[in-house]
Amino acid sequence: MTAPSLAVIGGGQLARMMQQPAIALGVDLRLLAEGPDVSAAQVVVDHVVGDYTDLHDLRAVVGDRDVVTFDHEHVPTQHLEALQAEGHAPRPGPHALVFAQDKALMRDRMAEIGAPSPRSARIASVSDLDAFAAAGGGYPVVVKTTRGGYDGKGVWVVDSAADAREAFTSDRELLAEELVDFRRELSAQVARRPSGEVVAYPVVESRQRGGVCAEVVAPAPDLDPALEQQARDLAVRVATELDVTGMLAVELFETVDGRILVNELAMRPHNTGHWSIDGAVTSQFENHLRAVLDLPLGPSTPTAPWAVMVNVLGGSVTDLASARAEALAAVPHAKVHLYGKAVKPGRKVGHVTVTGDDPIQVLADARRAAALLTDG
Amino acid sequence: MTAPSLAVIGGGQLARMMQQPAIALGVDLRLLAEGPDVSAAQVVVDHVVGDYTDLHDLRAVVGDRDVVTFDHEHVPTQHLEALQAEGHAPRPGPHALVFAQDKALMRDRMAEIGAPSPRSARIASVSDLDAFAAAGGGYPVVVKTTRGGYDGKGVWVVDSAADAREAFTSDRELLAEELVDFRRELSAQVARRPSGEVVAYPVVESRQRGGVCAEVVAPAPDLDPALEQQARDLAVRVATELDVTGMLAVELFETVDGRILVNELAMRPHNTGHWSIDGAVTSQFENHLRAVLDLPLGPSTPTAPWAVMVNVLGGSVTDLASARAEALAAVPHAKVHLYGKAVKPGRKVGHVTVTGDDPIQVLADARRAAALLTDG
Numbered sequence: 001m002t003a004p005s006l007a008v009i010g011g012g013q014l015a016r017m018m019q020q021p022a023i024a025l026g027v028d029l030r031l032l033a034e035g036p037d038v039s040a041a042q043v044v045v046d047h048v049v050g051d052y053t054d055l056h057d058l059r060a061v062v063g064d065r066d067v068v069t070f071d072h073e074h075v076p077t078q079h080l081e082a083l084q085a086e087g088h089a090p091r092p093g094p095h096a097l098v099f100a101q102d103k104a105l106m107r108d109r110m111a112e113i114g115a116p117s118p119r120s121a122r123i124a125s126v127s128d129l130d131a132f133a134a135a136g137g138g139y140p141v142v143v144k145t146t147r148g149g150y151d152g153k154g155v156w157v158v159d160s161a162a163d164a165r166e167a168f169t170s171d172r173e174l175l176a177e178e179l180v181d182f183r184r185e186l187s188a189q190v191a192r193r194p195s196g197e198v199v200a201y202p203v204v205e206s207r208q209r210g211g212v213c214a215e216v217v218a219p220a221p222d223l224d225p226a227l228e229q230q231a232r233d234l235a236v237r238v239a240t241e242l243d244v245t246g247m248l249a250v251e252l253f254e255t256v257d258g259r260i261l262v263n264e265l266a267m268r269p270h271n272t273g274h275w276s277i278d279g280a281v282t283s284q285f286e287n288h289l290r291a292v293l294d295l296p297l298g299p300s301t302p303t304a305p306w307a308v309m310v311n312v313l314g315g316s317v318t319d320l321a322s323a324r325a326e327a328l329a330a331v332p333h334a335k336v337h338l339y340g341k342a343v344k345p346g347r348k349v350g351h352v353t354v355t356g357d358d359p360i361q362v363l364a365d366a367r368r369a370a371a372l373l374t375d376g
Numbered sequence: 377m378t379a380p381s382l383a384v385i386g387g388g389q390l391a392r393m394m395q396q397p398a399i400a401l402g403v404d405l406r407l408l409a410e411g412p413d414v415s416a417a418q419v420v421v422d423h424v425v426g427d428y429t430d431l432h433d434l435r436a437v438v439g440d441r442d443v444v445t446f447d448h449e450h451v452p453t454q455h456l457e458a459l460q461a462e463g464h465a466p467r468p469g470p471h472a473l474v475f476a477q478d479k480a481l482m483r484d485r486m487a488e489i490g491a492p493s494p495r496s497a498r499i500a501s502v503s504d505l506d507a508f509a510a511a512g513g514g515y516p517v518v519v520k521t522t523r524g525g526y527d528g529k530g531v532w533v534v535d536s537a538a539d540a541r542e543a544f545t546s547d548r549e550l551l552a553e554e555l556v557d558f559r560r561e562l563s564a565q566v567a568r569r570p571s572g573e574v575v576a577y578p579v580v581e582s583r584q585r586g587g588v589c590a591e592v593v594a595p596a597p598d599l600d601p602a603l604e605q606q607a608r609d610l611a612v613r614v615a616t617e618l619d620v621t622g623m624l625a626v627e628l629f630e631t632v633d634g635r636i637l638v639n640e641l642a643m644r645p646h647n648t649g650h651w652s653i654d655g656a657v658t659s660q661f662e663n664h665l666r667a668v669l670d671l672p673l674g675p676s677t678p679t680a681p682w683a684v685m686v687n688v689l690g691g692s693v694t695d696l697a698s699a700r701a702e703a704l705a706a707v708p709h710a711k712v713h714l715y716g717k718a719v720k721p722g723r724k725v726g727h728v729t730v731t732g733d734d735p736i737q738v739l740a741d742a743r744r745a746a747a748l749l750t751d752g
Contacts, residue, residue: 003697026714321379338402
């Protein structure tokens with residue numbers, strides 16, 4: 001038996017953070033990067049610059065690699081099927097990944113496996129949208145593109161069909177969804193190997209601002225233990241039923257009436273799991289590598305009672321390396337992560353994690369360090 | 377203010393492990409590697425292959441970098457002084473590093489600052505050696521080359537002057553030292569910034585086999601708290617008096633009569649601190665980077681009551697990547713570190729760290745995982 005070799009498609013911060021456990025485990029990554037200076041290309045020696053929508057470029061980087069994994073979910077399904085036919089193992093496979101790529105297919109599949117979900121329907125016209133709204137309590141309603149949305153892009157909350165003009169003119173397939181009356185957003189992550197082994201992470205609370213993850217508290221404070229178990233079990237079931245390999249994040253609404261509903265799926269390391277780098281025995285990045293290489297998974301056990309991760313979203317600070325000194329001076333125990341990206345307004349350019357015993361202090365410290373990297 | 381840039385001389389596993397926190401902190405390393413495939417060259421994009429004893433090669437890699445640090449202590453002092461004169465900051469500086477390079481100078485300096493040390497003397501002849509032995513309790517005596525020894529190389533325990541033939545024929549400057557009657561070996565590590573800030577790590581027990589570090593237990597079990605404090609204070613004092621920047625390891629003998637004596641100094645991340653990657657809030661590699669870049673230091677607080685690090689020394693296992701699966705299956709919570717080096721008998725090719733509450737179990741688990749990577 002020889003150990004499988006690995007290619008990673010996409011050079012963002014997720015691939016960059018995979019490189020840290022890859023160095024430890026002695027896994028040589030080969031990377032397809034969107035440009036010579038993107039986040040992961042700065043730290044992976046064996047990288048090729050190319051276009052992940054071009055099968056020739058994909059073949060050039062995958063080469064003789066056994067396993068292919070991803071920084072994002074945007075590689076076309078037919079290209080993954082081609083690579084699979086040529087003897088490579090995309091993990092997750094195209095049959096699973098499609099449910100992270102297409103929200104309408106995901107909703108259908110969630111219904112099939114009985115996963116609690118918001119009411120939803122494909123819509124092709126204003127009358128479809130009006131009919132969907134009328135079948136529930138009327139407007140407001142959520143309209144989403146079925147493909148290509150992220151971080152709040154491709155999502156509209158509409159008070160009438162007229163509000164959905166931008167959506168209808170996007171020329172994309174659309175999905176209407178019930179606007180859920182939720183208390184907060186949760187995220188349940190699991191790692192799953194091709195052999196079926198699954199490890200679930202503690203369920204966390206994810207706080208969004210403008211559709212973008214702003215901060216994550218692990219574990220989710222004051223979460224009903226029964227609901228936490230239900231969320232974990234759901235994530236395990238989704239991973240198993242959909243045959244996901246690698247990390248899966250099930251983003252959830254916790255409704256005001258105490259239920260959980262599936263919001264979105266992500267089949268890769270996820271922003272809501274960054275806390276695990278500094279706060280768990282095995283980080284989501286290490287377990288992603290272990291899972292896609294079919295290695296035994298590591299425990300997700302937290303190393304401290306509380307971990308808070310705060311994103312560094314591009315602000316008025318442009319010299320992050322200098323601001324790093326201020327952040328570390330203010331909070332020496334903060335774990336600062338910078339992605340090697342130029343600062344643009346609102347862009348994810350780094351994150352900070354703080355762990356500890358006192359949740360109030362941990363949150364305050366993480367916010368303080370992140371603020372110094374954002375607006376000084 | 378702009379953040380300082382960093383070059384690293386030497387492409388071994390210590391430089392490789394610096395790259396992990398460098399990725400997190402957004403520090404771009406430029407590396408001088410001994411060959412294209414050495415351990416750190418596999419994971420640092422910006423590397424130059426060259427000879428660290430050649431000033432031209434050093435200049436080529438240091439270029440416009442502000443700070444220079446090291447994977448090892450073998451860069452000639454005069455080259456470091458030349459780089460310093462040209463406006464770069466070697467950290468540690470040549471005035472400090474010389475005490476890690478030359479054991480005779482180190483002994484003189486330890487005597488000056490009153491650091492408890494074994495009796496020692498420079499020897500140039502058999503009669504010097506006999507006189508040194510006679511001045512103590514007679515033979516056995518330790519003979520060392522003052523420069524270039526490591527991992528038990530360049531060290532002889534001699535029962536008579538005749539036994540020292542290999543030492544005398546080495547054509548190197550020699551030092552005779554009292555053979556200390558020690559209970560065990562300890563290591564006290566500190567990180568120190570140019571601005572003077574110092575952080576001390578818990579004192580650990582280092583267990584050698586054949587002159588090579590085999591395993592490390594953190595913290596040192598059953599260590600008298602007064603002796604632990606004395607060891608920490610000593611390491612802080614050595615770092616301060618010698619103006620060390622970066623990580624310093626003070627390797628110590630704990631004598632059977634309950635004293636500590638300085639054995640050796642290492643001015644870089646050290647094998648006795650590898651446990652901190654997985655067992656402390658701030659690893660020795662992160663604090664080395666923070667220290668040499670004059671960034672605020674992070675806490676050395678352990679994240680678990682016990683951490684045990686066991687070296688993977690080249691054995692009968694040659695396919696480490698395949699053995700990795702066995703080791704992780706046997707001990708899923710083991711943190712496996714492989715250095716990307718070909719297996720040769722006794723060569724340090726990796727290490728395993730296990731953390732936990734039960735020191736007996738932690739030790740057994742770490743040994744088991746390391747054994748599977750060594751002899752299957």
